[in-house]
Amino acid sequence: xxxxxxxxxxxxxxxxxxxxxxxxxxxxxxxxxxxxxxxxxxxxxxxxxxxxxxxxxxxxxxxxxxxxxxxxxxxxxxxxxxxxxxxxxxxxxxxxxxxxxxxxxxxxxxxxxxxxxxxxxxxxxxxxxxxxxxxxxxxxxxxxxxxxxxxxxxxxxxxxxxxxxxxxxxxxxxxxxxxxxxxxxxxxxxxxxxxxxxxxxxxxx
Amino acid sequence: xxxxxxxxxxxxxxxxxxxxxxxxxxxxxxxxxxxxxxxxxxxxxxxxxxxxxxxxxxxxxxxxxxxxxxxxxxxxxxxxxxxxxxxxxxxxxxxxxxxxxxxxxxxxxxxxxxxxxxxxxxxxxxxxxxxxxxxxxxxxxxxxxxxxxxxxxxxxxxxxxxxxxxxxxxxxxxxxxxxxxxxxxxxxxxxxxxxxxxxxxxxxxxxxxxxxxxxxxxxxxxxxxxxxxxxxxxxxxxxxxxxxxxxxxxxxxxxxxxxxxxx
Numbered sequence: 001x002x003x004x005x006x007x008x009x010x011x012x013x014x015x016x017x018x019x020x021x022x023x024x025x026x027x028x029x030x031x032x033x034x035x036x037x038x039x040x041x042x043x044x045x046x047x048x049x050x051x052x053x054x055x056x057x058x059x060x061x062x063x064x065x066x067x068x069x070x071x072x073x074x075x076x077x078x079x080x081x082x083x084x085x086x087x088x089x090x091x092x093x094x095x096x097x098x099x100x101x102x103x104x105x106x107x108x109x110x111x112x113x114x115x116x117x118x119x120x121x122x123x124x125x126x127x128x129x130x131x132x133x134x135x136x137x138x139x140x141x142x143x144x145x146x147x148x149x150x151x152x153x154x155x156x157x158x159x160x161x162x163x164x165x166x167x168x169x170x171x172x173x174x175x176x177x178x179x180x181x182x183x184x185x186x187x188x189x190x191x192x193x194x195x196x197x198x199x200x201x202x203x204x205x
Numbered sequence: 206x207x208x209x210x211x212x213x214x215x216x217x218x219x220x221x222x223x224x225x226x227x228x229x230x231x232x233x234x235x236x237x238x239x240x241x242x243x244x245x246x247x248x249x250x251x252x253x254x255x256x257x258x259x260x261x262x263x264x265x266x267x268x269x270x271x272x273x274x275x276x277x278x279x280x281x282x283x284x285x286x287x288x289x290x291x292x293x294x295x296x297x298x299x300x301x302x303x304x305x306x307x308x309x310x311x312x313x314x315x316x317x318x319x320x321x322x323x324x325x326x327x328x329x330x331x332x333x334x335x336x337x338x339x340x341x342x343x344x345x346x347x348x349x350x351x352x353x354x355x356x357x358x359x360x361x362x363x364x365x366x367x368x369x370x371x372x373x374x375x376x377x378x379x380x381x382x383x384x385x386x387x388x389x390x391x392x393x394x395x396x397x398x399x400x401x402x403x404x405x406x407x408x409x410x411x412x413x414x415x416x417x418x419x420x421x422x423x424x425x426x427x428x429x430x431x432x433x434x435x436x437x438x439x440x441x442x443x444x445x446x447x448x449x450x451x452x453x454x455x456x457x458x459x460x461x462x463x464x465x466x467x468x
Contacts, residue, residue, distance in 0.1 A: 018213075018214035018215055018216045018217075018218060019214075019216060021214055021225075022213040022214055025211060025228055025232075026211070026213070028232060029209045029211055029232060032209050032232060032235045032236060032239075032243050033209060033242075033243065034242065034243060034244070034245055034246075035243075035245055036239065036243050036244045036245060036248060037244065037245040037248030037249075038248055038249060038250040038252070038253055041244075041248075041249060041253045042253070043252045043253055045256065047252075047253040047254055048249055048253050048254050048258060049256075049258050050258035050259065050261075050467050050468065052258075053258055053259070053468055054241070054468070055315065055468045056468060057259070057468060058257075058258075058259040058468070059259055059466070061317055061466070063317070063408055063409070063410055065380065065408075065409065066380055113406060113408075115383075115404060115405070115406035116380075117382075117383070117384045151386055152386065153338070153339045153384060153386050154384065154386055155383045155384045155385075155403050155404060155405075157404035157406060194380075195380035195382070196380065197380060197406055197407065197408055199317075199319070199406075199408050201317075201466075
């Protein structure tokens with residue numbers, strides 16, 4: 001609708017004309033019945049505020065907390081160590097399946113953040129050549145990854161913004177560490193990580 | 206509200222004030238409680254949003270702009286055993302503490318609270334030559350009152366210290382901290398690592414009644430270590446390192462930010 005009336009006020013002695021009165025009133029009524037728009041609503045601080053909006057009107061998000069390396073990769077009760085050994089893992093990308101964020105996103109952008117801390121065994125490292133990487137996956141494809149990190153104990157922070165179409169989407173974390181260099185024992189501990197937060201924040205177009 | 210419902214007048218009907226008043230009342234009722242049933246699809250534009258109503262607040266404390274001459278280099282933790290409570294609040298420059306006591310931030314049920322920090326470490330020296338040791342920056346907040354004397358960990362879990370991740374304890378519950386490695390493999394001999402920026406990120410969805418945040422701060426503690434040993438021994442994440450290391454760490458800059466998103 002438009003805010004300005006296209007009808008005119010009834011004139012003196014004209015009210016008893018029923019059809020004219022109906023036209024006036026129905027135009028007014030039509031405005032209220034799904035016709036209010038930006039022309040009617042106030043602007044600035046007195047405009048639409050948070051309590052007026054439904055949940056998810058502008059954005060939605062998914063959150064995973066207390067993430068740690070997959071249970072399938074932990075060696076309980078063989079050892080108290082919570083990561084894999086070289087007998088379990090040979091260096092490829094491992095998608096973390098225990099925790100992920102999956103939502104029906106709307107067209108716009110998806111702001112993905114992962115943060116956690118990592119320990120990489122360097123006890124058998126030859127000249128410091130052990131490394132690890134982390135990545136964020138969207139529907140199975142890597143959308144952001146770290147460089148190789150040649151260290152033992154690190155904080156990993158990954159953050160990216162990607163365009164998304166409307167529809168279901170899954171955000172996951174994956175990691176990899178280099179394969180044995182040749183001196184590691186099959187039972188040597190490789191890597192563990194914990195303290196993970198994964199947030200996916202969908203801002204609509 | 207709902208849609209206004211009126212009945213048209215018919216030519217020839219007797220004019221009745223009550224009939225017309227009923228119509229006007231229906232409209233008056235409708236306008237008193239306008240909601241989604243009344244607004245046209247895509248009828249709200251950006252200019253109708255006085256502020257971004259889904260982003261409640263963004264607060265930040267940034268020390269990066271302070272001139273170099275005021276840096277307090279030589280931020281030190283030493284002497285005390287690493288396993289003891291060697292915790293200190295980061296007080297670099299004017300302090301990284303985010304003071305909201307004058308105007309606390311209100312968090313409502315369903316809000317997403319995000320607290321982020323960056324800590325730039327410039328130099329670490331230690332008596333212990335090993336790469337798998339670290340310092341820990343843990344986030345704290347005061348949600349009690351404006352005196353800022355009741356800081357507690359963001360997660361509500363134990364402070365990192367004597368009770369932190371002893372072998373066999375779950376470490377996944379302690380996620381409100383970030384680590385600073387004090388050496389890497391390249392500089393293992395010199396045990397003097399390159400600059401390192403530790404990024405902390407803590408987010409949670411609030412439930413329950415309103416919560417007021419009066420202040421946020423960071424605490425630094427150390428030194429912790431991760432040890433490799435044979436299977437069957439105690440290698441779990443961050444047990445206490447042997448060797449009684451002492452050390453000095455220089456924190457050059459800190460940034461601390463709070464963001465609250467609603468709905």
